[in-house]
Amino acid sequence: MKLVVIEAPAKRETLKKYLGDGYEVFATKGHIRDLPAKSFAIDLNNNYEPHYENNADKKELISELKRKAANADEVLIATDPDREGEAISWHVAHVLGLDPNTKCRIQFNEISKKAVLKALETPREINLSLVDAQQARRVMDRIVGYKLSPILSKKIAPKLSAGRVQSVALKLVVDREIEIEEFKPEEYWNVTAEHSKNSIKFKSSLAQHKGKKIKIQNREQVDKVLADIKGQDFVVSEIKKTNSKSHAPAPFTTSTMQQDAGNKLGMSLKKITSCAQELYEGVEVKGEGKIALITYIRTDSTRVSADAQSACRDFIVQKYGKEFVPEKPNFYATKGNAQDAHEAIRPISMQITPEAVKDSLTKENYRLYKLIYERFMASQMTEAEYSNVNVSMKVNDYTFKATGKTLEFAGFTAVYKEYTEEDKEKESGKLPKFEEGETVKVDAIKEEQKFTKPPARFTETSLVKAMEEKGIGRPATYAATITILTARNYCSKEGKYLVPTELGRHITEYLDKFFHGVINVKFTAHMENRLDEIAEGQDDWHDVVDSFWNGFKGLLERADASSLTMKSQPIETDIICENCGHKMLIREGRYGKFLGCSNFPKCRNVKPYETEEKKPIAKCPKCGKAVFAFKTKKGKAFYACEDREGCNFMSWDIPTGENCPNCGEFLVKRGKMIKCSKCDFRVINEQK
Numbered sequence: 001m002k003l004v005v006i007e008a009p010a011k012r013e014t015l016k017k018y019l020g021d022g023y024e025v026f027a028t029k030g031h032i033r034d035l036p037a038k039s040f041a042i043d044l045n046n047n048y049e050p051h052y053e054n055n056a057d058k059k060e061l062i063s064e065l066k067r068k069a070a071n072a073d074e075v076l077i078a079t080d081p082d083r084e085g086e087a088i089s090w091h092v093a094h095v096l097g098l099d100p101n102t103k104c105r106i107q108f109n110e111i112s113k114k115a116v117l118k119a120l121e122t123p124r125e126i127n128l129s130l131v132d133a134q135q136a137r138r139v140m141d142r143i144v145g146y147k148l149s150p151i152l153s154k155k156i157a158p159k160l161s162a163g164r165v166q167s168v169a170l171k172l173v174v175d176r177e178i179e180i181e182e183f184k185p186e187e188y189w190n191v192t193a194e195h196s197k198n199s200i201k202f203k204s205s206l207a208q209h210k211g212k213k214i215k216i217q218n219r220e221q222v223d224k225v226l227a228d229i230k231g232q233d234f235v236v237s238e239i240k241k242t243n244s245k246s247h248a249p250a251p252f253t254t255s256t257m258q259q260d261a262g263n264k265l266g267m268s269l270k271k272i273t274s275c276a277q278e279l280y281e282g283v284e285v286k287g288e289g290k291i292a293l294i295t296y297i298r299t300d301s302t303r304v305s306a307d308a309q310s311a312c313r314d315f316i317v318q319k320y321g322k323e324f325v326p327e328k329p330n331f332y333a334t335k336g337n338a339q340d341a342h343e344a345i346r347p348i349s350m351q352i353t354p355e356a357v358k359d360s361l362t363k364e365n366y367r368l369y370k371l372i373y374e375r376f377m378a379s380q381m382t383e384a385e386y387s388n389v390n391v392s393m394k395v396n397d398y399t400f401k402a403t404g405k406t407l408e409f410a411g412f413t414a415v416y417k418e419y420t421e422e423d424k425e426k427e428s429g430k431l432p433k434f435e436e437g438e439t440v441k442v443d444a445i446k447e448e449q450k451f452t453k454p455p456a457r458f459t460e461t462s463l464v465k466a467m468e469e470k471g472i473g474r475p476a477t478y479a480a481t482i483t484i485l486t487a488r489n490y491c492s493k494e495g496k497y498l499v500p501t502e503l504g505r506h507i508t509e510y511l512d513k514f515f516h517g518v519i520n521v522k523f524t525a526h527m528e529n530r531l532d533e534i535a536e537g538q539d540d541w542h543d544v545v546d547s548f549w550n551g552f553k554g555l556l557e558r559a560d561a562s563s564l565t566m567k568s569q570p571i572e573t574d575i576i577c578e579n580c581g582h583k584m585l586i587r588e589g590r591y592g593k594f595l596g597c598s599n600f601p602k603c604r605n606v607k608p609y610e611t612e613e614k615k616p617i618a619k620c621p622k623c624g625k626a627v628f629a630f631k632t633k634k635g636k637a638f639y640a641c642e643d644r645e646g647c648n649f650m651s652w653d654i655p656t657g658e659n660c661p662n663c664g665e666f667l668v669k670r671g672k673m674i675k676c677s678k679c680d681f682r683v684i685n686e687q688k
Contacts, residue, residue, distance in 0.1 A: 003072035004106075005065070005092055007079050011111060013290045014282035015078075018113040019120075026068055028079070032058045033091035035138065040146045048139055048545045054095065062095060069096045076123060081107045081342060082298050082476055083137075083535060086130035093126060100126035111282060111292035112348045133535035136544050140164055140527070143549060148515070151559050156506050156566045157588060161488060165473050166481050167511055168524045170490050172466055173458055174500045174508040181671030183454035185682045189216040191225055193234065193400055194444045197432040201443075204234070204391070208399035222447050229395045234440040237399070238392040245383040248412035250302040250332035251344035251376045254475035255468040257297075260375070262461030265367050266496075269460040273297075273479045275368045276345075285360040292348060293357070294372055298475040299342040300468075302332035304376075308346060312380045315350040320414060326382050346376040378416035385409040389431050393440055404431030449662065451682045457497040471525030494652045506566045514559035518552055572598065579605045616642075618657030621666035622649040627657075651677065 002023050006015065009027040016025050033052050035041045041051040054062055069075050077092050079085035086105075093100045103123040108115040144164040152160040191206040206225065208214055216222055252260070261272045276297040282290045313325050347369070354370035361369065389404040406429070407413070434440070458466065464478045473481055485491040490504035500508070511519045527548065533539040568588035575584040575595060582599035586609055597603040616626035620641040627639050627649070639655055641647040653668035653675075660667055665678040675682035 001072055002074045002076060003068050005075065005077045005079070007085065007088060008277075008281050010278070010281040011292075014111050014292055015116060017289060018111075018116045024068065024072070026065055028065070028088065028092060029058070029061065031055060031088055031091065032062055032065070033095055035142055040142070042139055042142055042146075044549065047542050048549070050135065050139055050142075052091070052094075065092075066096060075104060076106050076120070077104055077126075078106045078108070078119070080298075081109055081296055083130045083134040084476060086127055087134040087138075089126050090128070090131045100128065109342050110295040110348045111280070129537040130535050132541040133531050136534055136541035137531055139541075139545050140548050143545075143552065147552070147556055151556065152507060152510065155559070155564070156510060157503060160503075160507065162507070162511070162519075163481070163484070164519075164527075165477060165524060166484055167507070167519045168472055168521060169463065169467060169481050170485055170500070170504055171508050171511070171519065172463065172470075172521075173485065173491055173498050174505050176455060176458055177500050177505075180454040180457065181673075183673070185451040185453070185673070187217055188450050188452065189218075189222045190448045190450060191216065191222065192446050192448075193442050194446070195234070195402070195440055196443055197441060200430070200432045202402055202404070202429075202431055204393060204400040204402040204440075206398060207392075207401040210397050211399070214398070219449075225398065226445065226447065229398055229445070232396045234393040234395050234400060234442055236391060236434050236436050236438050236440060237394040238390075239434055239436060240388075240390040242388045242390075243408075244386045244388055246386070246411075246413075247383050248330060248378050248381050249375065249416070251304060251346050251379040252372055253300050253302060253344060254298050255300065255464055255478065257345055257372065258464050258478065259461045261368055261371060262459065262464075262496075265364075265371065267364065267368070269464070269479045270483055271364060272368065275362075275364050278365060279369055279372075283357075283361060283365065285357050291352075293352060293369055294348060295344075295346050296342050297345055299345060300475050301334050301342055302344045303334060304343050304346060304379075308343070309380060312350055312377060316377060316381055320381075323409075324381050324411065324414065326380075330380055332379070344376070344379075345372055347373045350377070374416045378412040381412035381415065382409075384411035384413045391431060391434055402431060404429065406430045450680050453680070457494075457499060459496045459498065463498065470521050471528055472521060474528065510566055513564070514562070515555050518548075518555060570596070570598075577603060577605050579603055618655045620647060620649050621655065621659075623647045627655050653677070 004015065004019065004023055004025045006012065006025060006027050007030055009029060012025045012027050016023070019025065033054050035050055036053045039051075041053075043049040043051070075096060075098060077089040077098075079088040079092070089105050090100055092098075093104060098104050103125060105126045106119040106123050108119040141164050144162055144167075148162040149160060152162055193204045195202055195204060206214060206216075216225065250256070257276065258269060258272050261267050262269065267275070276294070279294045280292060280297045282292045284290050309329050313329065316325050350373075354366060354373050357369070358366050385408045387406050387408050391402045391404075393400045393402070456462070460482050463482055467473050467478060467481070485498065485504070486493060489501055490507060491498045491500050493499070517523065527544075530539060530544045534541050534544060570585035570587050573584050573586060573595070576582070577584055577597040577599065580597060580599050580603040582597055582603065584595040584605075584607075585598050586593055587596045593609040595607050595609045597605040616628060617639055618627045619625070620627050620643075623641060623643060623646070625647065626642045628642055629637055630640055631637055639651045639653070641649040651666075651668060653670045655677075656667045656669055656674060658667045659665065660676040660679060660681050662681045663676060663679040665676055667674055667681075668677050673682055
């Protein structure tokens with residue numbers, strides 16, 4: 001009997017089906033040996049030697065693993081095919097007394113019979129370079145967590161934590177919020193003409209004045225344009241016809257899957273990750289038992305195997321026809337900083353269509369599998385082809401332009417639509433036929449006031465994209481890094497957007513002041529590249545950690561010695577503690593303000609803080625009653641009607657009590673800006 005050791009119990013049943021009677025499968029349920037949770041465990045004076053211990057909660061599991069290994073003819077370690085999985089293999093080998101240089105490690109990118117049996121034929125040694133890369137990350141993160149977190153807790157608020165990558169991700173969110181607050185909107189106007197010809201309605205937009213691009217910035221300029229073109233003919237001056245092609249998108253990486261699923265399916269990062277994990281490990285399919293549907297989900301590569309590519313092309317021919325398969329297979333370049341250790345995320349078999357397993361999957365799993373399946377199929381299809389028409393019309397000294405774009409051959413778009421909602425708005429349909437010199441009928445001319453918009457706040461998925469583009473983190477770390485920001489109340493979520501809390505801003509401000517040399521995008525990306533070099537055997541992990549620590553320890557000493565603190569001072573109130581009779585103090589905690597007894601630590605009475613005298617903010621836009629400020633359980637302010645039961649008005653931004661001059665909806669204050677709650681109207685709030 002051979003023993004195969006894996007991580008996740010969910011994979012056990014799927015693997016047993018492929019391995020047969022001669023194998024037993026044992027799941028470690030993640031790490032069985034790690035740095036202890038309650039001590040630093042890194043010897044800074046002995047080449048950064050980590051002190052690992054068997055996990056206390058895995059004591060019985062380890063005993064059972066040892067017993068099974070002792071009775072097995074051979075032990076094969078089949079943990080996940082990434083650095084973390086390699087490290088777990090190394091720890092398993094240590095616990096079992098196996099030599100990591102013997103061929104005890106097997107690896108597969110997908111849980112299919114073919115991939116599993118092939119892995120059994122090609123066991124290898126544990127890759128110690130990958131283990132060292134994971135070990136370097138673990139040690140540096142432990143140093144930051146144990147050395148920096150106490151300083152933040154001392155200087156800002158109790159029980160705070162810092163992370164080498166987490167704190168940089170938080171800085172991105174905070175910097176974006178500051179950019180939004182400091183943004184000064186600029187006014188501009190659009191002038192469009194509505195036309196009709198041969199029952200086809202279309203629009204043209206003002207583009208030029210005397211042959212040069214025109215930008216209208218105020219009402220006076222608009223009035224001049226309208227006066228100049230009033231009663232004038234729109235005469236076709238130029239017709240341009242072109243053809244264009246759109247290439248199919250690459251198959252999914254971890255990052256692009258998270259972005260697309262977030263944008264198109266509205267799924268949270270946590271939900272995307274859990275669904276993808278289930279699809280990879282195996283799901284119960286009617287008539288088939290438990291089977292895995294997709295390849296490994298932590299990858300930054302767009303590479304696919306020749307077998308998978310060939311099978312996909314054959315499937316496309318059968319379903320859509322030869323014209324939908326390019327003459328030469330599509331290949332996609334992988335980004336320079338990618339590890340390229342695994343294939344892209346793809347279905348294991350094209351024959352298992354989303355519709356075939358729909359009844360066996362949860363709604364979320366079905367939608368994600370369909371997205372992955374269709375993206376992969378599209379990646380191997382021909383380009384979409386379009387015909388484009390651009391018509392210029394002269395009106396006095398002005399030029400209006402109309403564009404038409406029609407799909408001539410669907411190509412990959414027969415399967416997969418890559419565009420977003422914003423792209424849909426920009427889409428144009430077919431234009432009628434024109435001849436140069438002809439006069440085009442005008443049904444109406446409309447002007448619209450607009451304001452430039454600040455950059456959008458980050459969503460979870462757009463933050464993933466930013467982290468990937470800037471080289472911060474890797475596929476296995478994106479979701480965990482971002483999730484912790486809201487879990488620790490460093491960010492809150494307003495709808496789908498991440499908004500830094502006051503606490504999050506204090507942390508970023510403090511880190512910027514004392515740790516800017518380490519907690520920044522450039523340095524963090526540099527360290528990720530050095531970890532990659534360790535994994536490739538080009539650098540020693542001790543040297544990488546040493547260079548990090550030598551720079552970091554000086555910053556720690558400087559910050560700790562500084563008298564600067566961002567702790568909020570307690571404010572005495574007239575509220576009497578019902579337990580001991582002392583006055584209650586307003587204190588600042590991890591989740592905002594709270595009331596604590598001034599007789600602390602003798603009396604530990606605490607309770608939620610609510611302002612006794614609430615002042616109305618404005619009149620409710622819905623019912624006319626007063627709007628007051630309220631707080632969520634985590635201390636985030638919001639604004640709602642005093643009639644909480646009878647009126648459902650609520651806003652995260654401060655209502656001004658005034659209405660928008662453009663659309664009539666209520667106006668709100670956000671930072672230095674007054675903006676409409678519905679349309680694009682916004683002006684600078686000079687009184688702030």
